[in-house]
Amino acid sequence: MTAYLKLDHIDKIFTRGAATTEVLKDINLTIEKGEYVSIIGHSGCGKSTLLNIIAGLTGATTGGVLLENREVNSPGPDRAVVFQNHSLLPWLTVYENVRLGVDKVFARTKSRAERDAWVMHNLNLVQMAHARDKRPSEISGGMKQRVGIARALAMEPKVLLLDEPFGALDALTRAHLQDSVMALHQKLGNTILMITHDVDEAVLLSDRIVMMTNGPSARIGEVLEVPLSRPRKRLELATNATYLKCRQRVLEFLYERHRFVEAA
Amino acid sequence: MNMPATKIELETATPAAAVAPVVAMTPKRPPRAETYARMARETAVRVIPPLVVIALLTLVWELICRRAGSALPPPSRVFTDTKELILDPFFDHGGIDKGLFWHLSASLQRVAFGYSLSAIAGIGLGVLVGQSVWAMRGLDPLFQVLRTIPPLAWLPLSLAAFRDGQPSAIFVIFITSIWPIIINTAVGIRNIPQDYRNVAAVVQLNPLEFFSKIMIPAAAPYIFTGLRIGIGLSWLAIVAAEMLIGGVGIGFFIWDAWNSSHISEIILALFYVGIVGFVLDRLIAGLGKVVTRGTAQN
Numbered sequence: 001m002t003a004y005l006k007l008d009h010i011d012k013i014f015t016r017g018a019a020t021t022e023v024l025k026d027i028n029l030t031i032e033k034g035e036y037v038s039i040i041g042h043s044g045c046g047k048s049t050l051l052n053i054i055a056g057l058t059g060a061t062t063g064g065v066l067l068e069n070r071e072v073n074s075p076g077p078d079r080a081v082v083f084q085n086h087s088l089l090p091w092l093t094v095y096e097n098v099r100l101g102v103d104k105v106f107a108r109t110k111s112r113a114e115r116d117a118w119v120m121h122n123l124n125l126v127q128m129a130h131a132r133d134k135r136p137s138e139i140s141g142g143m144k145q146r147v148g149i150a151r152a153l154a155m156e157p158k159v160l161l162l163d164e165p166f167g168a169l170d171a172l173t174r175a176h177l178q179d180s181v182m183a184l185h186q187k188l189g190n191t192i193l194m195i196t197h198d199v200d201e202a203v204l205l206s207d208r209i210v211m212m213t214n215g216p217s218a219r220i221g222e223v224l225e226v227p228l229s230r231p232r233k234r235l236e237l238a239t240n241a242t243y244l245k246c247r248q249r250v251l252e253f254l255y256e257r258h259r260f261v262e263a264a
Numbered sequence: 265m266n267m268p269a270t271k272i273e274l275e276t277a278t279p280a281a282a283v284a285p286v287v288a289m290t291p292k293r294p295p296r297a298e299t300y301a302r303m304a305r306e307t308a309v310r311v312i313p314p315l316v317v318i319a320l321l322t323l324v325w326e327l328i329c330r331r332a333g334s335a336l337p338p339p340s341r342v343f344t345d346t347k348e349l350i351l352d353p354f355f356d357h358g359g360i361d362k363g364l365f366w367h368l369s370a371s372l373q374r375v376a377f378g379y380s381l382s383a384i385a386g387i388g389l390g391v392l393v394g395q396s397v398w399a400m401r402g403l404d405p406l407f408q409v410l411r412t413i414p415p416l417a418w419l420p421l422s423l424a425a426f427r428d429g430q431p432s433a434i435f436v437i438f439i440t441s442i443w444p445i446i447i448n449t450a451v452g453i454r455n456i457p458q459d460y461r462n463v464a465a466v467v468q469l470n471p472l473e474f475f476s477k478i479m480i481p482a483a484a485p486y487i488f489t490g491l492r493i494g495i496g497l498s499w500l501a502i503v504a505a506e507m508l509i510g511g512v513g514i515g516f517f518i519w520d521a522w523n524s525s526h527i528s529e530i531i532l533a534l535f536y537v538g539i540v541g542f543v544l545d546r547l548i549a550g551l552g553k554v555v556t557r558g559t560a561q562n
Contacts, residue, residue: 057462075465087459091481091556100477101467155467 003030003066004191005054005159010063012049023049025217027063029210031159036185036192038202040250041212042258047195050212051163054193055081067158077105080152084164086144088136094147095132098122101155122154123147125184142173149181153188162194166201175234178205186231199254203246204232211253221258224249337528345528360512360520364536370512371502372540374430378437379498383491386442390449390490391479400450411443415501419508429509433502440501441494445487452486453479481556488552495548499541514540 010027013020023046031037039047052058054065056075064071067078080101088097098119106115123129126146131139136147145165152160165181166174182205185192196202202209206226213221226246228237237243322339329338337345353365392399393407418439422432456479464478480487506515514533521529 055462055466057465075462076468077466079466081462081466083459083462085459087457087463089460089463089478089481091484104467104469104473 004033004035004068005031005193006066006069007050007054008063008066010050010053010060010065012046012053012058013061022217023215024053024060025219027220029220029223031191031193033191034189036194036205036207037210038194038196038206038208039210039212040196040199040202040254041218042214042254043197045212045215045218047212047218048163051081051161051193051195054159055079055161057081077101077155078158079161080155080157081161081163082145082148082152082165084167086136086141086148086168088144088147088151090136093133093135094123094128094139095119097136097147098151098154101151105155119154122150125153125187126150126180140173142169142177145169145177146180149184153184153190158191160190160192162192164195164197167197174201179234181205182230182232199247199250202250203243204234204237209246209250211250211258213258222253337531342528342531345526346532349529349532360510360516362512364514364517364533367512367514367517367533368536368540371506371514374433374506374513375437375495375498375502375544378434378502379441379495381434382438382440382442382494382498383445385438386445386490386494387449387487389442390446390487391453391475393446394450394453394483395479407443407446410439411447415440415497416504416508419505423509429511433505433509433513436501436505437498441498444493444497445490448486448490448493449483452483455486456482484556485552488548488556492545492548492552495544496541499537499544503537 007027007029010024011022012024013022027050029037039050041047049058053060056065056072056079059073064073066072072079088094089100092100099115102110102115102119106118110118120129120132123132126149128143128146128150131143131147136144139147145168149165162181166177169177178201181192184190185205194202194205203226209224209226210220211222211224212218224246226242228240228242228246326338326340328334329336329341343350349364353363355363356366389403393403394400415436418436419432422435422439423429426432426435460478460482464474469477502513503515503518506513507519510516510519514537518530518533518537521527521533
C-alpha cells in the first residue's frame with residue numbers, strides 16, 4: 001500500500017493567553033490515490049481543524065502532512081477545498097468564480113481559450129453551465145455548492161477536501177448532490193477526503209470511514225472499511241446487509257462508545 | 265432544483281406567441297398602458313407631497329417677510345432681484361464679477377481635486393489600518409483625535425504652509441473628507457469574511473491580486489459609505505473655506521453678497537449650494553450602487 005496522502009503524528013494545541021487546549025492528538029492516517037475517505041465525529045471534535053491542517057489553512061503544532069512524500073504546510077490548489085458554506089465570491093459570476101482559480105493554476109500551461117474551455121468543462125461536469133453568467137445570490141443553495149465543487153475540481157487538485165459540503169442543504173438536494181459527487185468520483189477517480197457528521201452519507205460515499213473520538217484531545221478511534229462495490233445505488237443499499245452492518249458499526253461508535261458529552 | 269420546471273414553461277410559452285402573434289399583441293397593449301399609468305401614479309405619489317410642502321413654506325415665507333421693514337426679502341423679491349443671475353449664469357465681466365455657473369464650477373473643481381486626493385489616500389490608509397494590527401494600534405488614536413478638528417481650524421495652518429488660497433482650500437477639503445473614508449474602509453477590510461481569505465489562500469492569490477480581486481470588492485459597500493459621508497463633508501467645508509480665502513467660488517460669492525447687502529443673492533446661492541450638495545451625494549450613492557451590486561446582496 002502506497003501512501004498518497006499521509007497524516008503523520010499530527011497534534012494541534014490552541015493557546016489563548018495562559019490557557020491551552022489540545023484539540024487533536026496523534027492523528028495518523030494514510031490515504032491511497034483514488035480513495036474516498038470520510039472523517040466523522042461529533043461536533044467540536046476537531047474534524048474541521050484537521051481538514052484545515054491538511055488544507056494548510058492552519059498549522060499543526062507537531063507532526064505534518066505529506067502529499068506524494070512531500071511535506072505540505074501552506075494552502076495550495078493541489079488540495080482544493082469545497083467549503084461548507086460554498087464561499088463563492090458574491091461579486092463574481094458563476095463562471096468568474098471558477099475562472100479565478102483556473103487562471104492562477106493554469107496561468108502558464110493553458111492559453112486563454114483553453115482556460116475558458118476548461119472552466120466550461122468543469123461547469124458542465126456539475127451541470128451548472130446554464131448558469132454561467134448568474135451571480136451566487138441568484139442561484140439556489142444546492143447550485144452554489146455545485147459551483148463550489150466545480151471551482152475545486154477545476155484546479156485539478158491531487159486531493160479534494162470536502163468540509164461538510166452538504167451540511168447546509170435540505171435532505172433532497174443533499175441526496176442529489178451526493179449522487180453527483182459519487183458519479184464524479186467514479187468518472188474522474190479523484191482522491192477525496194470528506195468531513196461529515198451524517199452517518200448515511202459517510203457509509204454511502206466512502207471507501208473508508210475514519211471515526212474520531214470526542215475532544216479535547218480527539219484521536220482516531222476506529223477506521224472502518226466499507227466493502228461495497230461501486231457504482232453504489234442509494235435505493236438498493238437501503239436493504240443491503242453490508243451497508244446496514246457498516247451503518248450499525250458507525251452508529252455504535254458515535255452513540256455508545258463515544259457519546260457526545262454536552263459542554264463538559 | 266426547480267430549473268427544469270421553469271424551462272418547460274418557457275418552452276411552451278414561446279411557440280404559442282410565435283404561432284399567434286396577433287393574439288399575443290392585443291392583450292399585450294393594455295398592460296403596457298397600465299404600467300405607464302402605474303409609473304405615473306408612483307411618480308406622483310413621490311413628487312406631489314414635497315411640491316405641496318415647498319409651496320406652503322414659500323407662502324408662509326412670503327406672508328412673514330412681505331410687510332415693510334422686514335429684515336429678509338420675501339420670495340417674490342428674491343426672484344425679481346436675482347432674475348439676471350438666474351437667467352444668465354454664464355456671464356463673465358472679469359475678476360470675481362462672474363455668473364453663478366463659474367462660481368459653482370470653481371468650487372466644484374476644488375472639491376473634485378481635494379476629494380479625489382482624499383479618496384485615494386483614505387482608501388490606502390484604510391486598507392493599511394484594516395489589514396495590519398500594528399498600523400491600527402499606531403494610527404487609530406491619531407485618527408480619532410485629528411478627525412474631531414473642525415475643517416476651518418486647519419485653514420490658517422494650511423495658509424501658512426502653502427502661502428496661497430487655492431492649495432489651502434484643497435487641503436482643507438482633503439483633511440475634512442479623509443477621516444470617514446479611512447475609518448469606513450478599515451472597518452470594511454476588517455470585516456472581510458475568513459471564507460474569502462481562505463479561498464484566496466487556496467487559489468494562491470498574490471497580495472496584489474488579493475487586494476484587487478478580494479479586498480476591494482468585499483469592502484466596497486463600506487468604502488462607499490465612507491466616500492458618501494466624505495463628499496458631503498467636503499462640500500460643507502469648501503463653502504466655509506472660500507468665504508475666508510476669497511477669489512472665485514460660491515462661498516466667496518455668498519460672502520461678497522453679504523458685504524454688499526444683496527440678501528436675495530445670498531438666498532439664491534444657498535439654494536444652489538443645497539442642490540449641488542444633493543446631486544453630489546446622489547452621484548456617489550449611485551456609483552456605489554453600481555459598483556457594489558454583487559456584494560451588497562450578500
